[in-house]
Amino acid sequence: MCLAVPMKVVEIHGDTGVVETGGVRQDAGFQLLEGVKNGDYVIVHAGFAIQRLDEAEALETLALFKGLEKAS
Amino acid sequence: MKPSVQEIKEIRLAHGGGGTLSQRLLHELIIPVLGNPLLNTLDDSVLLPDPGSRLAFTTDSFVVQPLFFPGGDIGRLAVCGTVNDLAMAGAVPKYISLGMILEEGFPVADLKTVIGSVRAAAEEAGVLVVAGDTKVVEKGKADGIFINTAGIGMVPANKTVSASLAAPGDAVLVSGSLGRHGMAVLSSREGLGIRTAISSDVAPLNHLVFSLMESCEGVHSLRDATRGGLAAVLNEIAVSSGVGIELDERSIPVGEDVQAACDLLGFDPLYVANEGVFAVVMDQREADHAVQILKGFEYGRNAARIGRVSKESPGRVTLRTNLGTCRIIDPLSGEQLPRIC
Amino acid sequence: MSYSLQIEDSPPLAAGSFKAQEAFRQPAAAQALSQAILKEAQGRPMVFMEVCGTHTMSIARYGLASLLPENIRLISGPGCPVCVTPNSFIDRAVALARQPDTVIATFGDMMKVPGSSSSLDREHARGRDIRVVTSTLEALKLAVKSPGKQVIFLGVGFETTAPTVAVSLIEVKKSGIDNYSVLCGHKRMPPPMEALSSGEMRIDGYLCPGHVSAVIGPEAYRFIPDRFGIGCVVSGFEPLDILQSILMLVRQVRSGRFSVEVEYTRAVKPGGNEKALQILSAAFETCDSEWRGLGEIAGSGFKIRETLAGHDAGNRFPVFVEPPREAAGCLCGKVLKGLLEPTECGHFGKSCTPDFPVGPCMVSTEGTCAAYYKYHLT
Numbered sequence: 173m174c175l176a177v178p179m180k181v182v183e184i185h186g187d188t189g190v191v192e193t194g195g196v197r198q199d200a201g202f203q204l205l206e207g208v209k210n211g212d213y214v215i216v217h218a219g220f221a222i223q224r225l226d227e228a229e230a231l232e233t234l235a236l237f238k239g240l241e242k243a244s
Numbered sequence: 245m246k247p248s249v250q251e252i253k254e255i256r257l258a259h260g261g262g263g264t265l266s267q268r269l270l271h272e273l274i275i276p277v278l279g280n281p282l283l284n285t286l287d288d289s290v291l292l293p294d295p296g297s298r299l300a301f302t303t304d305s306f307v308v309q310p311l312f313f314p315g316g317d318i319g320r321l322a323v324c325g326t327v328n329d330l331a332m333a334g335a336v337p338k339y340i341s342l343g344m345i346l347e348e349g350f351p352v353a354d355l356k357t358v359i360g361s362v363r364a365a366a367e368e369a370g371v372l373v374v375a376g377d378t379k380v381v382e383k384g385k386a387d388g389i390f391i392n393t394a395g396i397g398m399v400p401a402n403k404t405v406s407a408s409l410a411a412p413g414d415a416v417l418v419s420g421s422l423g424r425h426g427m428a429v430l431s432s433r434e435g436l437g438i439r440t441a442i443s444s445d446v447a448p449l450n451h452l453v454f455s456l457m458e459s460c461e462g463v464h465s466l467r468d469a470t471r472g473g474l475a476a477v478l479n480e481i482a483v484s485s486g487v488g489i490e491l492d493e494r495s496i497p498v499g500e501d502v503q504a505a506c507d508l509l510g511f512d513p514l515y516v517a518n519e520g521v522f523a524v525v526m527d528q529r530e531a532d533h534a535v536q537i538l539k540g541f542e543y544g545r546n547a548a549r550i551g552r553v554s555k556e557s558p559g560r561v562t563l564r565t566n567l568g569t570c571r572i573i574d575p576l577s578g579e580q581l582p583r584i585c
Numbered sequence: 586m587s588y589s590l591q592i593e594d595s596p597p598l599a600a601g602s603f604k605a606q607e608a609f610r611q612p613a614a615a616q617a618l619s620q621a622i623l624k625e626a627q628g629r630p631m632v633f634m635e636v637c638g639t640h641t642m643s644i645a646r647y648g649l650a651s652l653l654p655e656n657i658r659l660i661s662g663p664g665c666p667v668c669v670t671p672n673s674f675i676d677r678a679v680a681l682a683r684q685p686d687t688v689i690a691t692f693g694d695m696m697k698v699p700g701s702s703s704s705l706d707r708e709h710a711r712g713r714d715i716r717v718v719t720s721t722l723e724a725l726k727l728a729v730k731s732p733g734k735q736v737i738f739l740g741v742g743f744e745t746t747a748p749t750v751a752v753s754l755i756e757v758k759k760s761g762i763d764n765y766s767v768l769c770g771h772k773r774m775p776p777p778m779e780a781l782s783s784g785e786m787r788i789d790g791y792l793c794p795g796h797v798s799a800v801i802g803p804e805a806y807r808f809i810p811d812r813f814g815i816g817c818v819v820s821g822f823e824p825l826d827i828l829q830s831i832l833m834l835v836r837q838v839r840s841g842r843f844s845v846e847v848e849y850t851r852a853v854k855p856g857g858n859e860k861a862l863q864i865l866s867a868a869f870e871t872c873d874s875e876w877r878g879l880g881e882i883a884g885s886g887f888k889i890r891e892t893l894a895g896h897d898a899g900n901r902f903p904v905f906v907e908p909p910r911e912a913a914g915c916l917c918g919k920v921l922k923g924l925l926e927p928t929e930c931g932h933f934g935k936s937c938t939p940d941f942p943v944g945p946c947m948v949s950t951e952g953t954c955a956a957y958y959k960y961h962l963t
Contacts, residue, residue: 174637174639174742174743174745174746174794174795174796174797175639176745176796178601178606179601180599180601180602188722193602193603194603194604195603199720199722199723201720201722201749201752203752203864204748204749204752204858204860204861204864205858205860205861206860213599213600213601213602215796215799215852217745217746217749217796218692218719218720218721218742218745218746218749219719219720219721219722219723219749220720220722220748220749220752222745222748222749222796222799222800222858222861223796223799223800223852223853223854223858225600225601225851225852226850226851226852226854227599227600227601227851229850229851230600230601230605230851231590231600232850233609233826233848233850233851234590234600234608234609236829237608237609237611237614237618237825237829238614240614240617240618240621241611241613241614241617243617
């Protein structure tokens, strides 16, 4: 029930701003997250950032998948 | 001194009434831009030269909103839509008619832009506007402007294409990347908060089709993938020919920005409307050559071979996903709507 | 520190970038996970339930069921907010749409859901002012631009969506915008899982909704392994996420040790998103709520707090709402509980199709029946 996409913060205007992925920009609200900065990656649902994307964890998850790929 | 049409800023009911204001609209706005020896006779009907071959005939109406979108407008859409319908029948498009229903109050400046787009598209396609009509309805009874066209083309004697001629073993090609028109129009609508650089792909495809038909044997079916997207036309071909169509997701061209916009709204690019992309089903022996021919054109630069026709599962279109699994591509029921789930 | 992803022959990509998401769909890794699941499940029958419509869609879209061995059965639970929204909510939205000078702002998901005798789509065709928006911020802009109209936003969705609606309510109270209100149909996810865990269906594990969990935190599901001995894995939405989560559930079943694990570590943190939870509770309080097909579940819904009563469309605009009528023979309830496959419903594919849906499971693109129909999961 939660279509949400990782997007990069590219503009901040107080509580709201603009996020971007694949060359597409969308207005977004940042009211639900503390300390959002330009360049952060966030998970965006229904026009709001609901959580940060933890890039270190993302890489760990991908390393796990890569390991499986190699082992097979 | 009576004001000329140029000095009147907005369309009035009288512009459709057949009187002096109508004549002024015709002579000051339409004829100078679209005029040619056939149109200029301004008879009740235009007399066309003997075609010397079978004729293809089509009609279409255009009610797109917004009227002006990134990459085009309703005028360009009207000409290209009609030209492409003729081209998909294997015909060389020659003549079109232009019927317009204008809403009272429609800005004359906007009408001029639309007529200018009609002319540019007609020139690009190599067709003439030979007949037309203009009516005006009260404010609120039309969305600015509605356009109806009819088109006539000539069909060469030796080639026949039809949705019913696809055969097992054929290759399936697409002439360009998917979803640009639909996503360009959607991104320019309010309420969705999305901004992209996506431009409509609206284009006349007849030169590509002509070249393809001249250079390659064994072209069986051609369909432009408009409303309902590529999925709709491939399903039509599968059903009409009684064959199965198997697509390979990895080969289907979709631009990154179109895919991203689709991901944000929960859309599938296979179902998004195009106005400058067509599907080809043809004998597979010349399919790679056909791709090269299409790639020689600006509008065909992303052409690709995307699947094959089989005798398995007749009437059905399936897709082999990037993961190697298989799923069925049904025609869409209704339109896709932006979703959050 | 740089968090970039190296893919052969390309410059390094940020892990959150568009191109990098492809790495979560790698076919070779999917095959490897499929093999691992087959091997470790050892032919033992297992039933896993996913409770998020976006999971249903992802599983169908990538054909993941065909990568699982026969002994593992994936069933869809009541995770589609559209599917579980009762007729009465749609009926009230329709009644409000028929009021003069009223604009209904809604997510696209709700447009085609059938109520007792009409739907928003049909009302739109009849000339009512109904607009699809992708966020409450867009709905607020509408209200500001149309001072003579009442803008009513239809609040559906779980804990991922409810905080975004909460923001809009707090915003209008602060800025004194008088012509925006919300018809609240939000629901909470853990409660129906509790109802299902003690119900008729045997469930060996849950794929927990990744984005709901990003807000509420994984602790919210702790009672499920503790009280019911059923495993939980909080899963992301890409195919590799889902396959990995299923493997984790298989391991829990094999070991007999059940717990809440998180696969979606890149988005789900212990404690969830505290700020979002605070904002949620500033605007909403929990209440009992009716779920289509499941009946009433205690504490499973949200309602707008008294302090924001002026923006509660349910109270502010008294309208006559027709008594709710369910379509005869509609078995969405059983489908939502995982008791019935869509094909076992007499309407499915005959009188109930995506073009002419009878019940909500067919309307919502992620409803179980719609997903079955579209992707032919038979």
